[in-house]
Amino acid sequence: MTKRAGRDWNERERSVFRSVGRSLGMALDRAAKDELLRTQNASLQAQTHSLEAFAQLSADLGAQEDRYALIRRAQEVALSLLPTGFAVYYEPETTPDGARLWRLKSQVGDMGNPELQRIVDAGLDFGRTLNLITPWRTGEPLYQNSYAQDTDGLTQAKGVGATACLPLLENGAPAGVFCIVQSDARTWTPADRSLLSSVTRSLALALDRARSVTELRRYSAELERSNAAMHGANEELEAFAYSVSHDLRAPVRHIAGFADLLRKALSSELDANPKATRALNIITDSTAHMNELIDAMLNLSRTARQELHVGPVDLNDLVRGVQTDLGPDLRGRSVQWRVSDLPAVQGDAALLRQVLSNLMGNAVKYTARRPEALIEIWAEAHPHQWTVHVRDNGVGFDSRYAHKLFGVFQRLHRPEDFGGTGVGLANVRRILARHGGSWAAQGALDQGATFSFSLPRAD
Numbered sequence: 001m002t003k004r005a006g007r008d009w010n011e012r013e014r015s016v017f018r019s020v021g022r023s024l025g026m027a028l029d030r031a032a033k034d035e036l037l038r039t040q041n042a043s044l045q046a047q048t049h050s051l052e053a054f055a056q057l058s059a060d061l062g063a064q065e066d067r068y069a070l071i072r073r074a075q076e077v078a079l080s081l082l083p084t085g086f087a088v089y090y091e092p093e094t095t096p097d098g099a100r101l102w103r104l105k106s107q108v109g110d111m112g113n114p115e116l117q118r119i120v121d122a123g124l125d126f127g128r129t130l131n132l133i134t135p136w137r138t139g140e141p142l143y144q145n146s147y148a149q150d151t152d153g154l155t156q157a158k159g160v161g162a163t164a165c166l167p168l169l170e171n172g173a174p175a176g177v178f179c180i181v182q183s184d185a186r187t188w189t190p191a192d193r194s195l196l197s198s199v200t201r202s203l204a205l206a207l208d209r210a211r212s213v214t215e216l217r218r219y220s221a222e223l224e225r226s227n228a229a230m231h232g233a234n235e236e237l238e239a240f241a242y243s244v245s246h247d248l249r250a251p252v253r254h255i256a257g258f259a260d261l262l263r264k265a266l267s268s269e270l271d272a273n274p275k276a277t278r279a280l281n282i283i284t285d286s287t288a289h290m291n292e293l294i295d296a297m298l299n300l301s302r303t304a305r306q307e308l309h310v311g312p313v314d315l316n317d318l319v320r321g322v323q324t325d326l327g328p329d330l331r332g333r334s335v336q337w338r339v340s341d342l343p344a345v346q347g348d349a350a351l352l353r354q355v356l357s358n359l360m361g362n363a364v365k366y367t368a369r370r371p372e373a374l375i376e377i378w379a380e381a382h383p384h385q386w387t388v389h390v391r392d393n394g395v396g397f398d399s400r401y402a403h404k405l406f407g408v409f410q411r412l413h414r415p416e417d418f419g420g421t422g423v424g425l426a427n428v429r430r431i432l433a434r435h436g437g438s439w440a441a442q443g444a445l446d447q448g449a450t451f452s453f454s455l456p457r458a459d
Contacts, residue, residue: 019309031157033439042279068106070210071168074178074203081195084183085161086111088120089168090132091176093199100126102182105176105242112183115156125127128153131165132177141166143193146185164192166200170207178203182374248294256287308434312458313349315342315388317354322357329364340378343386351431352455358424359390359451366394385457396443405441428453 075087086109089390101123106173127133134142144151147160161184168176178200263270263280270277319339345352360375368374376391382451397405405425432439432453443449 001433047227067207067210070203070206071106071176071178072108074199074206075106075180078180078196078199079109082180082182082192085181088179089176090124090179090190092126092136093123095123100130102126102177111181112159113156116154116158116160119154119156124152124161131163131179135165135167135177136174139167139169141193141197143188145187147181159183160283162188164188164196166196168200168207170211176206212281218278234403248290252287252290252294255283259283259287263448308348308351310342310346310348313347313352315352315379315434318349318353319360321353322360322444326361326364327358329361333368334371334376335364335367338374338376338378342377342379342388344458345386346458347435347437347455348431351434355428355431355453356390358428359453362424362451363390363392363394363449366396367392368394381457382454385454387452387454389450389452391448393448396445396447396449397441398445399443 031239075089079085079087086107088104089106090421091105093103094100100127101125104120113122126133127338130145131142131151142163142165144163147157147163149155149157160181162182163179165177165179167174168178178196180196184215202420259280264277266273270280275406319342322338360377363375366371367375370393374393376389377387380387429439432455435455437455438452441449441451
């Protein structure tokens with residue numbers, strides 16, 4: 001037997017083999033990179049498609065307010081990003097006999113199984129349908145890569161592959177269950193789960209927004225109706241007050257006129273009849289008071305109708321003007337005014353002058369029995385408003401009845417002790433309300449009173 005000697009490779013042959021090996025390695029590496037690039041491109045295209053779909057979903061959800069139209073649009077978007085299947089949305093419902101069922105509220109896509117469709121349309125048992133009750137109760141999605149028929153007790157579930165059921169939350173509470181069903185079994189990837197979670201979150205936000213918009217629209221409509229009714233009632237009330245005030249003047253004039261005629265006709269006899277004289281004086285005084293009340297009612301009515309001319313108002317100027325007007329009431333009296341520097345506010349100068357005239361006039365009136373009257377006026381600064389106080393050392397009032405002071409014809413002192421109509425503070429309240437301001441009163445019997453009001457700052 002002859003043994004064949006091995007062949008030695010020369011350097012040139014070895015170099016050729018090394019080149020071929022390197023070329024083959026580079027080709028395999030390039031092929032691997034090409035495959036990776038194709039995979040990355042496919043993933044990028046899928047992500048781009050998802051982003052485009054979500055952008056369109058956001059636009060569609062933002063333009064729609066109908067509940068089930070929003071759900072249907074979300075179902076369409078979810079299906080467009082997944083393989084073949086259908087989407088269903090269920091909500092629990094109680095039947096007239098007290099049974100609870102899952103009712104199909106929205107469906108996109110064909111089940112491809114008429115028998116299954118009939119069963120679903122009739123309603124599914126609330127507690128038995130685990131694919132729905134589980135996410136409803138736990139608040140977490142339930143994914144099945146391959147649908148198990150015993151999950152819901154549906155033996156007719158032909159054509160059902162993978163299933164994903166997610167709870168749809170509204171205001172943090174479950175409102176229904178959003179399901180995607182695939183025709184074939186498949187593994188739900190993290191990307192799939194993230195996609196469906198994003199869809200349901202976007203849908204929940206859209207439903208919350210739609211409900212808020214609907215409630216706001218309903219509230220606005222109710223408020224508009226309420227404002228219209230209130231406006232009509234105010235107009236009728238003001239017209240009534242104006243009409244009554246004018247209609248009352250004629251009989252009051254007649255009473256006053258005939259009282260004067262009686263006084264003139266019986267002038268010689270009245271000296272010997274003090275009772276008749278007193279009766280005529282009461283009639284005359286009462287008619288004068290009635291005229292004051294009529295004027296006050298007309299002034300109150302005009303205040304409600306008068307157009308506001310809002311601008312900066314220097315309260316110092318108003319106080320000085322009111323002090324001048326009150327000059328005749330101060331003759332023969334010792335009254336000390338302590339007026340601090342007051343600010344400028346936003347408001348109607350003429351109406352705010354009425355406010356100060358009422359408050360300062362009351363301070364003068366209710367200090368009439370004091371040998372030394374003291375009236376103080378000052379202001380306090382707040383971030384968005386000024387609060388002005390008018391304090392006196394007069395007779396004061398029982399603080400338990402402070403809430404009555406700003407009502408029409410509400411008085412806490414007897415008319416024979418202090419005159420007035422009982423309308424002034426009601427007018428103050430109406431003026432301040434029209435300015436968006438507030439008012440308050442504090443006092444104690446025989447210890448004076450403080451009246452305060454707040455108005456927007458001018459700066």
